[in-house]
Amino acid sequence: MAKIFFDAATAGNPGQSVGAVVIITEEQRYHYTIDLGLMDNHTAEWAGLVFALEQAQAIDIKTALVYTDSKLIEDTLNKGQVKNEKI
Numbered sequence: 276m277a278k279i280f281f282d283a284a285t286a287g288n289p290g291q292s293v294g295a296v297v298i299i300t301e302e303q304r305y306h307y308t309i310d311l312g313l314m315d316n317h318t319a320e321w322a323g324l325v326f327a328l329e330q331a332q333a334i335d336i337k338t339a340l341v342y343t344d345s346k347l348i349e350d351t352l353n354k355g356q357v358k359n360e361k362i
Contacts, residue, residue: 276338276340277285277298277299277336277339277340277341278298278339278340278342279296279297279298279327279328279331279336279339279341279342280296280297280298280299280342280343281294281295281296281297281323281324281326281341281342281343282294282295282308282320282323282343282344282345283311283316283319283322283323283345284319285314285315285316285319288315288316289313289314289315289316289318290313291310291312291313292310292311292312292313292314292316292318292319292322293302293308293310293311293319294308294309294311294319294322294323294326294327295307295308295309295310295323296308296309296323296326296327296330298327298330298331298334298336298339300334300336305330305334307326307327307330309322309323309326311323311326313353315319318326320343320345320347320348321322321348321350322338324341324343328341329339346354
């Protein structure tokens with residue numbers, strides 16, 4: 276099973292944000308970065324997750340474990356609901 280690691284960082288809040296993704300499969304390790312633009316830190320974490328999943332889909336990953344250091348993302352995914360309608 277693939278492993279997906281992602282993170283986002285924001286300079287200021289809101290501020291310029293970037294994201295990074297590492298996808299590890301049995302065959303290969305993939306690295307991606309993205310300039311996310313101006314946003315707050317929580318939105319950047321969500322944008323990082325979306326970017327990570329898009330990259331996984333592009334390389335035909337069907338099943339994966341996703342790793343994050345974001346308590347917000349972890350708690351939200353574990354509860355299965357999002358309070359912010361934009362997300």
